Amino acid sequence: xxxxxxxxxxxxxxxxxxxxxxxxxxxxxxxxxxxxxxxxxxxxxxxxxxxxxxxxxxxxxxxxxxxxxxxxxxxxxxxxxxxxxxxxxxxxxxxxxxxxxxxxxxxxxxxxxxxxxxxxxxxxxxxxxxxxxxxxxxxxxxxxxxxxxxxxxxxxxxxxxxxxxxxxxxxxxxxxxxxxxxxxxxxxxxxxxxxxxxxxxxxxxxxxxxxxxxxxxxxxxxxxxxxxxxxxxxxxxxxxxxxxxxxxxxxxxxxxxxxxxxxxxxxxxxxxxxxxxxxxxxxxxxxxxxxxxxxxxxxxxxxxxxxxxxxxxxxxx
Amino acid sequence: xxxxxxxxxxxxxxxxxxxxxxxxxxxxxxxxxxxxxxxxxxxxxxxxxxxxxxxxxxxxxxxxxxxxxxxxxxxxxxxxxxxxxxxxxxxxxxxxxxxxxxxxxxxxxxxxxxxxxxxxxxxxxxxxxxxxxxxxxxxxxxxxxxxxxxxxxxxxxxxxxxxxxxxxxxxxxxxxxxxxxxxxxxxxxxxxxxxxxxxxxxxxxxxxxxxxxxxxxxxxxxxxxxxxxxxxxxxxxxxxxxxxxxxxxxxxxxxxxxxxxxxx
Numbered sequence: 001x002x003x004x005x006x007x008x009x010x011x012x013x014x015x016x017x018x019x020x021x022x023x024x025x026x027x028x029x030x031x032x033x034x035x036x037x038x039x040x041x042x043x044x045x046x047x048x049x050x051x052x053x054x055x056x057x058x059x060x061x062x063x064x065x066x067x068x069x070x071x072x073x074x075x076x077x078x079x080x081x082x083x084x085x086x087x088x089x090x091x092x093x094x095x096x097x098x099x100x101x102x103x104x105x106x107x108x109x110x111x112x113x114x115x116x117x118x119x120x121x122x123x124x125x126x127x128x129x130x131x132x133x134x135x136x137x138x139x140x141x142x143x144x145x146x147x148x149x150x151x152x153x154x155x156x157x158x159x160x161x162x163x164x165x166x167x168x169x170x171x172x173x174x175x176x177x178x179x180x181x182x183x184x185x186x187x188x189x190x191x192x193x194x195x196x197x198x199x200x201x202x203x204x205x206x207x208x209x210x211x212x213x214x215x216x217x218x219x220x221x222x223x224x225x226x227x228x229x230x231x232x233x234x235x236x237x238x239x240x241x242x243x244x245x246x247x248x249x250x251x252x253x254x255x256x257x258x259x260x261x262x263x264x265x266x267x268x269x270x271x272x273x274x275x276x277x278x279x280x281x282x283x284x285x286x287x288x289x290x291x292x293x294x295x296x297x298x299x300x301x302x303x304x305x306x307x308x309x310x311x312x313x314x315x316x317x
Numbered sequence: 318x319x320x321x322x323x324x325x326x327x328x329x330x331x332x333x334x335x336x337x338x339x340x341x342x343x344x345x346x347x348x349x350x351x352x353x354x355x356x357x358x359x360x361x362x363x364x365x366x367x368x369x370x371x372x373x374x375x376x377x378x379x380x381x382x383x384x385x386x387x388x389x390x391x392x393x394x395x396x397x398x399x400x401x402x403x404x405x406x407x408x409x410x411x412x413x414x415x416x417x418x419x420x421x422x423x424x425x426x427x428x429x430x431x432x433x434x435x436x437x438x439x440x441x442x443x444x445x446x447x448x449x450x451x452x453x454x455x456x457x458x459x460x461x462x463x464x465x466x467x468x469x470x471x472x473x474x475x476x477x478x479x480x481x482x483x484x485x486x487x488x489x490x491x492x493x494x495x496x497x498x499x500x501x502x503x504x505x506x507x508x509x510x511x512x513x514x515x516x517x518x519x520x521x522x523x524x525x526x527x528x529x530x531x532x533x534x535x536x537x538x539x540x541x542x543x544x545x546x547x548x549x550x551x552x553x554x555x556x557x558x559x560x561x562x563x564x565x566x567x568x569x570x571x572x573x574x575x576x577x578x579x580x581x
Binding site: 062066069070071072073090091092094095097099101103104105106107108109118119121122123124157160 | 319321322325329419420421422423424425426427428429430431576578579581
């Protein structure tokens with residue numbers, strides 16, 4: 001499986017146009033009466049990437065995901081998964097997708113093993129063995145679902161989503177209720193899925209989750225996609241703070257007017273800069289003095305989010 | 318995929334089925350043990366013969382002189398179909414809406430299972446539960462007949478047991494349709510129960526009220542005709558009407574749930 005990953009990648013580069021996107025939506029919209037849950041969503045998730053879909057609760061993440069699974073129907077636009085229309089070819093789509101619902105509910109009177117066996121039979125794959133995944137996540141398969149904690153139920157949800165090694169994983173708030181150790185194991189599972197050429201689409205309102213796992217992120221707010229970008233590029237374009245400590249106080253104004261520098265605070269040999277975008281110019285100037293320490297406060301997506309929201313985003317509200 | 322949803326439905330219903338089976342058997346036994354004393358009581362028989370026709374119609378003819386007339390009045394005119402209808406309507410209303418209420422429908426339909434197949438397998442599961450209950454009823458009737466000596470041919474007891482299953486089908490299917498169309502358990506339960514009462518009253522009162530008479534044949538209870546069945550006349554036409562109505566309603570249920578948003 002892992003050996004085939006480079007072959008897939010090569011193929012994708014050789015014929016990018018002929019391979020349908022993992023997920024593609026065109027002007028996808030969902031209204032409930034006068035309330036617009038999702039407005040004109042144009043989204044393209046590439047094959048083999050981990051895509052983070054983030055936004056506050058009620059932004060439309062779950063609505064989008066349930067549209068992709070054909071559990072609800074759009075009021076406008078269309079969506080396809082692996083080049084298949086989610087409405088017309090829904091059965092084939094769902095055969096090739098693994099899904100973790102955001103509001104996970106299981107059959108309370110079954111054991112975890114019975115629950116998973118039932119879902120495997122519904123997939124026409126009764127031979128699927130949940131034990132390796134259950135072992136990784138430290139899930140006891142023989143306990144009845146009603147006796148499981150929130151976190152353990154979430155593990156059952158993760159096992160059933162990953163169990164058939166689907167081409168596309170659609171995970172709605174996957175880390176809910178998981179303790180840090182298991183979150184780490186989950187991150188490894190996502191990484192391995194990507195290595196095998198799988199696509200992972202995961203939503204979260206916990207931005208640090210997505211930041212660690214995703215190649216690209218899409219920000220959703222009030223039913224609208226505010227932006228889509230590489231995690232790296234997104235970080236590069238936002239404002240961060242850099243603290244420099246020099247052997248001797250640099251001359252006043254040494255850092256003023258450099259590319260990207262928005263504010264300078266100087267107190268003797270300590271200089272604190274607010275920098276937007278690449279830090280190249282700042283580093284080059286700093287190198288002309290004897291620099292003792294340098295500390296950069298990495299912006300997390302929370303900061304990016306706040307900046308975007310304060311800036312109002314593209315639709316200016 | 319096999320018949321996983323069907324198997325799952327039966328598994329979920331088995332505890333409820335056990336309870337209803339005990340109820341059906343107990344009710345049958347209770348009525349059967351009264352038969353010898355009713356048979357040997359000419360006073361009671363002349364009393365029921367003197368009841369106004371309206372009262373007799375409501376209690377299934379009130380013929381206490383024969384074992385079939387007695388069973389019809391006491392068991393099959395009202396009580397036994399009521400039990401089967403309660404079971405059928407409950408299962409029909411819960412079939413799809415129950416998955417939505419519990420939130421399990423997301424996982425169920427995130428597999429390659431189609432909505433049509435989900436409804437069909439759940440409906441078949443309901444029919445199998447009713448048939449099982451019908452078999453329990455037949456066993457109780459055969460036993461009761463043997464113990465108290467009612468002398469009713471086994472074929473007629475089998476026919477009436479089947480008829481009670483058949484009368485439950487259109488109402489179970491109506492509850493299924495309303496649940497599939499609206500996603501509301503209470504609405505499916507309430508409207509179907511009201512429809513069942515209306516259908517029962519129409520059939521019982523039509524012979525007495527001139528303006529209703531020509532509508533009697535529209536009531537599924539007229540097709541059920543327990544008195545005729547116990548007298549050895551289970552007709553193909555009535556059986557076909559009951560099964561056909563149930564099939565049409567179930568097909569409509571599939572169409573209704575296919576076009577709807579599923580609730581979380």
